[in-house]
Amino acid sequence: MLDLSGLDLEEIATALADQTDYEHRWLINPQTGDVVFWTSDTGIDGQTPVDLDDLDLICIDPLPSYIWYQDMADFAERVSDDRTGRRLARAIEGKGAFRRFKDELHQEHPHLLPAWHAFRDARAQRRAVDWLVDNSLIDGDAATRFVDDHPDPNVP
Numbered sequence: 001m002l003d004l005s006g007l008d009l010e011e012i013a014t015a016l017a018d019q020t021d022y023e024h025r026w027l028i029n030p031q032t033g034d035v036v037f038w039t040s041d042t043g044i045d046g047q048t049p050v051d052l053d054d055l056d057l058i059c060i061d062p063l064p065s066y067i068w069y070q071d072m073a074d075f076a077e078r079v080s081d082d083r084t085g086r087r088l089a090r091a092i093e094g095k096g097a098f099r100r101f102k103d104e105l106h107q108e109h110p111h112l113l114p115a116w117h118a119f120r121d122a123r124a125q126r127r128a129v130d131w132l133v134d135n136s137l138i139d140g141d142a143a144t145r146f147v148d149d150h151p152d153p154n155v156p
Contacts, residue, residue, distance in 0.1 A: 002033040004129070004142045011035045013124035015060035016131060017068060027057035030137060035060070058135055063127065065098075072101045075119050078155035084109055111156075118153045126150060 012035060015026030024039040036044045036057065043050040052059065069092065076088035091104040105116055129146050132138045
């Protein structure tokens with residue numbers, strides 16, 4: 001088992017959110033917890049192509065986008081100003097929700113950006129911890145302590 005305190009949860013969360021393509025992958029070393037980036041043409045060292053099956057690393061497959069979408073919906077619901085919350089909720093309706101949500105925050109409600117980043121990051125780190133448990137890389141007790149110590153931050 002890996003020690004949770006020595007893991008880069010932000011990097012694992014980034015890998016879990018990476019929806020771009022399968023020409024690259026994020027991998028974790030189950031012995032050290034080091035996260036590496038692999039591409040089909042440059043491998044993990046940036047120079048030498050290597051087949052994923054030849055590596056003793058675990059792929060960090062991205063989570064479905066609807067999981068990340070729920071963060072935006074939950075944030076909009078928790079905003080204390082009803083008008084702002086409704087605008088954010090409307091922004092995430094239909095295709096292009098992620099871009100519109102970001103645009104709405106940046107252009108109309110920049111004062112909420114720190115709260116959004118804290119909210120999004122807290123959830124992403126808890127998902128990283130859940131992923132580590134699901135892949136038997138950390139024990140459940142450490143995960144429970146982390147989740148208990150890192151609740152969703154308050155939304156203004």
